[in-house]
Amino acid sequence: MPELPEVEVVRRGLERWTTGRTVAAAEVLHPRSVRRHEAGPADFAGRLAGRTLLGPRRRGKYLWIPLDGEEEAVLAHLGMSGQLLVGEPDRDREKHLRVRAGFADGGLDLRFVDQRTFGHLMVADLVPDTFDKAALVPEPIAHIAADPLEDAFDAEVFFRALRRRKTGIKRALLDQSLISGVGNIYADEALWRARLHWARPTETMTRAEAARVLEAAQEVMSAALAVGGTSFDSLYVNVNGESGYFERSLDAYGRRDEPCRRCGAAIRRDEFMNRSSYSCPVCQPRPRRARY
């Protein structure tokens, strides 16, 4: 799902509704949702009981809530269908409720709802950040790159890493160790804006082309964030269950056979990594030497 803007919408909701509150008890209703917490579901729940949640942080598509003491954090990834929701504790249980935390103040509870269970939660140690020495990041994601909306993001480092790769630009944009936060929608949107084909080989990209696609990614994700993210359906919502409005602003993603908003040509859909890539056949011509 959720790419950077949608995860940031969730982070802002948590900041408002859970910061400073103390967990009374947590329960894990589906063990797969905490599969990366190696000590198991009971340990996960036990580590939350009695802990106070500090201000939530985000890098790329990962979200974490530092716990009092700032030595560890609840790390969350929403996968394709994960939601973090706050609401009245006595409301009905959602069909795909996986983890629930109730608070000592008896107020709104926090729920992790995830239809497809590709998302996960874990409690992880915080370690110093490689990019921003003053900051802490959860150890399991210390290896992922900064995201393009962070001050710590280094465009020159990104460009040099791109040139060392032998792959297509879209695959590189989706590689969280090169640049984090970009997923299938915003990769297509950034490439459309930058007029680059998804199979453009990274090793021959110019500094100007790399700057163009990077700037496009920053612009499109900022614009999406400003209107609450992209929602096609009820799976992608903020912590209060509300949808964003960016879908109406998409130029490429999901627009197969619809006219390109620049040149009028019919947007094409290609198979890519068992998924889809949308692009304009005129504005984004296939490179002679394509890489997938």
Add this chain to the structure above:
DNA sequence: CCCCGACCCTGCCCGC
């Protein structure tokens, strides 16, 4: 090491 494809899940929508 790098790169790529297979795989993990559930539900919805479409065509037959």
Add this chain to the structure above:
DNA sequence: TGCGGGCAGGGTCGGG
């Protein structure tokens, strides 16, 4: 209606 196939915004892992 019922059913099978395709598709969905994620990451991980193992083979080449």
